[in-house]
Amino acid sequence: MNKKNLAYLQIHPKDNVLVALRDLPEFSQVEYAGETIVLKQTVKAKHKFTITPMSQDSEVFMYGVLVGKLNYDLDAGVLINTENLRHAAEDFKLGERKLAWTKPNVQAFEGRTFNGFHRSNGQVGTANYWLVIPLVFCENRNVLTLKAALEEKLGYQVQAKDYSNEVDALISKYKSGASVDELLGLDLQANPSGLGKNRLFPQVDGVKFLNHDMGCGGTRMDSDALCGLLAGYITHPNVAGATVLSLGCQHAQASILRAEISKRDPQFDKPLYIFEQQLEGTEQDLMQKALKSTFVGLAQANEMKRTPAGLDKLVIGLECGGSDGFSGISANPTLGYLSDMLVSLGGSVILAEFPELCGVEQELSDRCETSEMATYFMQLMKTYNAKAEADGSGFYMNPSPGNIRDGLITDAIKSAGAAKKGGTSPVTAVVDYPGLANGPGLNLLCTPGNDVESTTAEVAAGANVVLFTTGLGTPTGNPIAPVIKISSNTKIYEKMPDIIDINCGTIIDGEEQIEEAAHRVLEYVIEVASGERSAKAVLLGQDDFIPWRRGVSL
Structure with missing residues (x-):
């Protein structure tokens, strides 16, 4: 996706809906496969619309996988929403091992190091x-x-932002008889935050x-x-x-x-x-x-002093929160490419949030190095979902109101995009909470989708850096591992610069390709891991820590 002003996108050749990359007014004409589709209503950016007439119970595909079924007949050019689409996902079973993958070019990072704290057991910290x-x-x-x-x-x-000066100003204005409108319009300045x-x-x-x-x-x-x-x-x-x-x-x-x-x-x-x-x-x-x-x-x-360590000593936790309809086509695939880069360099990545892997179980289980590992992953997924359903809250209820508002209509849509963070390399380990998942390669860690619970677990599993994608914005951090926030769209990056570190909305804007963004993010990670730069969550003192009670938490 390197063309500017692109208005819509088919993510995978198998997909039978298109994603709007910008707001498309009602009656807009969309050219697709030699046909002209007239939109039946306004389709906001991040949302999806049909490209052919579809009947009730027809299957809807995104990212090449089943993400839902229609509740009633739809014409071409109709907005997909929670009224006309319900969650549906492919069944999964033990299949053949599919371990072949194309390693990315990592020549630019071969031999690179970061300055970390070396421990006696061979691990290296990015902080102390x-x-x-x-x-x-x-x-x-x-x-x-x-x-x-x-x-x-x-x-x-x-040094958190000090708002006491604002309170003094409000008190002074109130005592002088200021009106409600004058109080609301008062220009206030907070003292800056810092370490x-x-x-x-x-x-x-x-x-x-x-x-x-x-x-x-x-x-x-x-x-x-x-x-x-x-x-x-x-x-x-x-x-x-x-x-x-x-x-x-x-x-x-x-x-x-x-x-x-x-x-x-x-x-x-x-x-x-x-x-x-x-x-x-x-x-x-x-x-x-x-x-x-x-x-x-x-x-x-x-x-202790910082000394050089190879990039194979990085263990990166992959996380998303406040996701939107662009997360799966910008920020998440950027992390996927970075994950493949790090695996190629001998490093470790952790993909967690099992409720947000619903619908992609077959692909991930097929990528497990052994049949035993694949069986264990499927068992964890089935047991977790069954427990959730027994308590009246299956995986299908995972998307939040914010997710739905910004284009993630079903859990399968959300999951198909979230799984892109894991790249394409083979799965080298499947770990249940609260175990270690810091071995070389791609590790799957069973956690809830809840941002803080999952980040807390990934760090306990060994992540010494967490990369956290967001489309809506979130201040989530961790007490001991830097959490680097990556936006899926430029609008939220510009709106919340105090909590978001990196913008991948450049991909949606047609200014950058996924590979280029991944290189940029990895350079940022090296700086943070070396103590040369602080993640925004660290500057804010965002020390979120929530252990997972092994009940239902999606």
Whole structure:
């Protein structure tokens, strides 16, 4: 797609609908396959319309796969919407291995490096953090107390935008008798945000405090999964060490956490301090020990320096949120091409969000390196969907109101576009939550489609950088891994420059091809991984962290 002013697009030769790349007024004439189609109503950019008359229950294809069936007869040139289209997806079964793929040209990146933090187990971090974690929600208050004591004093407090001046101005105007219209029209200026300065430990990027509402009172499966998730963060290459606070009597026991750490890193040698309040006694005793240990750990972490590492040490999590009708034809395929590049260079990528793989199961299972791996992937998909349907919320209910408003009418449409992030390389591993998925090649990780839950899981699985595509805009970040936001369209990039890092709307605008955009994104990733540039989510202090309760979360 390199022609400017292109008004509509057929994504795949098998598709029987077209995508509007700009608003098409009612009665517009569309030339397709030697025929002239007259639009029966206005079709907004990102939405789809029929190209031939279609009868009730006809199958609709996009990206070359089934994405829905018609509820009633439609003429050519009719807008596809939630009234006339219902979700439908292809059945899937164990098929033949389809492992052949065309590797992209990576000559421009061969031998390239980034400057990272090398750990004793061979992994390389793109950052260097210390963690303070509660094993159970009962310790959240103590974690926040530690945060209040440490963060500002050590120079790690993110300088968020200060709106107090605006409040003072509003108060002053109100007291002077200003009208409602005058108050609403007041020109306000906020003090800018930014990272903390004058750090005592300059080689440590921050102390991160990961509060949550789990650890006890739920199922043992959830508390065990929490321990696995936290172990993934403690053993993560972006983490130098951790302080863990436990009450003592909860389901999520320190012994379970240690066992999960050992599973992920049998030779684990990072500083790890675990304190149980019921053993320590008074809060003062607990907090003083935690403070002293954390301070000593930070001093040790500060001795680490960034040194060069090959791009094969990158583990990139692939994520999307606030998706739109352009995500599957600009930002997501850009990440797909980048994924294939990184795999060719010996690196790792993680494709997650299983509810958003509905309809492309056959392709992905066929790309699994072994039949056993393919069977496991299909089992995870079927079990997850069956659980969702039992609770009255199958995969078909995944699209949000924002997704639907901007062209993602069914889950299969959303999924077919979302899966483009995974490129075309063979699947080298299929991993269930909250396991490690950081092996070379393309890893499939079972997570929900929920942005924060999935990003939280991808980082626990080993992602040291997350690439996050969005068409509607989202501030999502992560405490320990940079989350780089990539827009699918230029409009949202220009509207939300404070949260979006890179624009792939250039592809829709006809200014750039997917391969060029992928090269540009990878250059950006290298800068972020080297500490030369900060992702917008890091600058905003967007430390989103939500463990997945293994119930229904789409």
